[in-house]
Amino acid sequence: MCTLRSFLATGKLASTAASAWRDPAALAQMRAMYATGQRQEDTTFYEFRTYSVKPAMMSDFMKLTNENIHMRTAHSELVGYWTLEFGGLNKLFHIWKYDSFAHRAAVRAKLAQDRDWLDKYLLKMLPMLDNQDNEVAYLVPWCKLQKPETEGVYELVSFQFKPGGPAVWGHAFRAAISTHVNTGYTKLVGVFNTEYGSLNQVHVLWWNENADSRASGRHRAHEDGRVVAAVRESSRFLESQRNLLLLPTQFSPMK
Structure with a gap:
């Protein structure tokens, strides 16, 4: 496979660019030159959530979540839910799995309309938090x-x-x-x-x-x-x- 240096040295870069729109193979070669990694084909992703709980509320938070988490898992898959033993105090880390961003949006919309979830858990849980953060990862x-x-x-x-x-x-x-x-x-x-x-x-x-x-x-x-x-x-x-x-x-x- 030709490197970028060899393309520049031989003048192939310009000719490849000119022919890319006519030749699918040439277009693929151009893309490969600038790729930063293997293309993500699977739309499944994981949301990492980290909650920082007020120290005096940790026990109440765990009890409330244990009693009501089933209402949340009825909407999408929970991969795992952990407390931090080392690396941060009064923190919780959990991973949720989604088929796509459309799937996540649909789940969030349903949760917003779920009165049991809102009244029995979310509205009681939020005052217990100091901070929350999330990431999307594949x-x-x-x-x-x-x-x-x-x-x-x-x-x-x-x-x-x-x-x-x-x-x-x-x-x-x-x-x-x-x-x-x-x-x-x-x-x-x-x-x-x-x-x-x-x-x-x-x-x-x-x-x-x-x-x-x-x-x-x-x-x-x-x-x-x-x-x-x-x-x-x-x-x-x-x-x-x-x-x-x-x-x-x-x-x-x-x-």
Whole structure:
């Protein structure tokens, strides 16, 4: 495949552009030159929501949500709902799945008309919050969502990469994740690329039996040459990283 440099050096760039509208193959080649990553074909996306609850209201919030979450899940799929054990106090993190943006809009419209949901939950819940945030993310094309079969703890690792998209850092990052998976020190749940939120950000959700097994696996990984080499290569593109330890709530589908 020709590179941009070879196109410029040989004068093929202009000729390819001129013929692109007549030749579908030439048009595809032009698009590939400027692509930042694999095209997202699946319209399914995941909404990440983070709630910051007033410290004195945390117990009341959990009780209210446990008693009424069924009214919300009647409208769309809840993937998981967690409290933050480390990485932030009095916070809750939950993931919702949608088939498309039209699907989400339809769900939001129905919720706005659901008097039970509004009166029994939403109007009571909102005064308990200090803040709420959301992001839209897609599963990366090379990953499928894995739901653990047994209860455990979860770790959400958020990577902020240098600008440029997966075309710049995607290969090295995938290699680092694959190395962690193949060594078996932890279990992968899903890898998500942010669409709305901070760009060039990837969230990786891991599962471990408990916090101690996670710590043990991390120590072994730090001493594994395969992991060290893969992480060192990926870190060349990294700007920041944040780790959260999550505990599934009583009503979370992922335990």
